[in-house]
Amino acid sequence: MKALWTLGALPLAALVSGCAAPTIPPAADTDMAVxxxxxxxxxxxxxxxxxxxxxxxxxxxxxxxxxxxxxxxLKEPNPCAAGSVAATVSTDDLNTIIIPVERMTGCGVRRFVLRKDGTGGRVDVKVQSKKGPTTWEPEERDRGLTAM
Incomplete structure (x- = not known):
């Protein structure tokens, strides 16, 4: 994974002030620098x-x-979507990848793969196979993941 230059979405402060998202320089030898x-x-x-x-x-x-x-x-979150949780953030050439920790047993782990240019992305669900390795499978629904 490469160092993160931008998160692909506008900081909320930029939304209020009308400023564009800043370009964030990479830190040397790190997986993420935001x-x-x-x-x-x-x-x-x-x-x-x-x-x-x-x-x-x-x-x-x-x-x-x-x-x-x-x-x-969300207007009416279910228990698996209520509150804040810790998350890991990494990046590749085109995407910012966010993996929040599982809120509680049974909620499942999701990975948000968001295009750096803010034009969309997808949500993957972590699937544990009984006989094989853990894999990520895309959700069936379009979540409309565009930068605000």
């Missing part, structure tokens, strides 16, 4: 039974290298 701040992406949720889309929410990442916090901001 300045302190809070970043947000749109996040769609759906009714499990009917498939009807709920009003849009967002996901937020805040913190600094070595200490990130992830949270969903």
């Amino acid at each position: 300045s302190s701040g809070t970043w947000a992406w749109r996040y769609r949720t759906y009714d499990i039974e009917s498939g009807i889309e709920y009003p849009a929410g967002r996901i937020e990442l805040s913190g600094r290298p070595g200490g990130y916090s992830f949270r969903y901001v």
